[in-house]
Amino acid sequence: MSPYDDVEQTGMGTHGAKESGMDERATLLDFPGADELMAAGQVGEPSAQALSGALARVGTAAAAEAAGRGTGDVAATPVRRLSARRRVLVGMFTAAAVAAGAVTYANAGAGSAAPTGTGTRGETRAAGAGVFLNDMSTVAASQSATTGKYWKTHTKAGDTYLSQSMDFYVMNDGKAYKKGRRPDWQFGPKNVDWKGLDQLTTDPAKLLQLLRTPAKTNDIAPFDQATALLGDTPASPKLRAGVFKAMAGLKGVRLVGAVKDSTGRGGTALEFQEARSLGRVTVDPKTSAILEYTFTWTSGPSKGKVTHDTILSMGFTDRIG
Template sequence: MTTYDDTEENGMNERGALLDFPGADELATAGHVEPLSERTLARVLAEVEAAVATEGAAGAKAGVVAVTPIRRLTGRRRALIGLLAMAAVATGVVTYANNGTSSAGTHSEARTGTAAVFLDDISTVAASQSASSGKYWKMRTTVGDEYISQSMDEYVVSSGKAAKKGRHPDWQFGPKDLDWNGLDQLTTDPAQLLALLQTAPRPKSISPFDQAASLLTESPAGPKLRAGVFKAMAGLKGVKLVGQVKDSTGRGGTAVEFAEAKSVGQVIVDPKTSAILEYTFTWTAGPSKGKVTHHTVLSAGFTDKIG
């Protein structure tokens, strides 16, 4: 029996040959992406082979095109594949997996796209969640348990004892400062929400991305409002899909981020429930350069009592 040997004439094995093209290094370091579905992978390979066949058709006899296997590509054909790889890196296309079953149905196929595609899908997941209510909004974080009352009083529980912390700040949203009741009066239309986020900033206002992230992370917004805010975020310029990551506790999720002049904000979302797992704020310039703040939410929901 002959042992299979994938070494080419130039001494490269198959993996080395596949990565022997311009842009391979950039592609390898572009970040982790989830495996493509069989259907998507087949389509991509078909497009690559078609491109190779087209390139090699020049000078061939009419009606006769020989397609060379990818691992045997050399010269101009490797350069062609390199251009395709470089295009993938340049456009920032990554994949995310929306796995699991929710009331919206089963999502198992990896998707390729941008932040807008991901946020649009998450909007659908958010809208499918059940509406609920209660006297308090409770967030269990890595720091402790926090409660917000309908009158915006904030409480913390430490060593089993509850203490009033003060009044929780209203949530900024464009020109509005929203308390608990204000959330119910806010439009849920994505276009109108985006218009609010894009209004001229007020003194000391946080960025539109931070406004949306804060409302989604900390407020008792209902399913329809959360769905609208996710879609509005998709319309913000500069929002980037990072892909699958892990938060500071090791939970997996999908991250989107927004870079400003001196900082980067990143939100990690559970694609099965639309819940915000963690919001990270990183200073990239100024006296606080390098400082990173994590707000990690272990669970959130309504309750009728503290403790």
């Protein structure tokens, strides 16, 4: 039996069964990203290991759901509640499918969320920036929330540590040196520190509204603000999911497609063209982690200058060193 087979008993009998089945299917597919997932067309068979891992995640969640609601209460449980649970499971399966490599992305135009091309076995239809960002929202939300005293970032230049009070440390020859207080992150009109991240809304629409609100200094573009929060802060999975979805509403975001960063790691790149610069972020589609950010000046005295920020790993830790 698949997760789709436990059709609710509504007491209608056989009369109206067809209509009930259609309603059930519509309810089942009522979750963010369903349209994009269906539009992706047929995909090639993932490896046995990838498929096993994806199904194991869904099976575990299904078992937990069954254990949580007990037995014998299915008929008494409202359809709305069961459908909500099922949407969560299907959302998890969407994330697992992305992680298994069953979805690929290609450029479909700036900010486009409409799939293009034709889907055949062994390949998928191309998806635009909006589809990719919404998929990354689902993947980000599926990550486990963790905590720690410090936020560690491992880059090609070395390791840095950030304390909850925004004290900044760098490692040099195995020793930690305090470099002062790190500036807060800019997000629209707000300047957010570590504690402020937990107070920031996670609602995608409100996050998009903040990104569209001019900053006090107006020196950091909305795309860059969102990228910094995703790749440079200890933001929760829920907040990262909201930011990815908010980015899908920004105009001018273009999906580049599959690329390799400066270390050879594979990812999916997005670009955002500004009046005097071009920003590119490379994302690991399996984890939603930011791999690399590239900033290129396209005009002015610094024209042609390129800055790379490559993140090898990041996460919480309870000690420095």
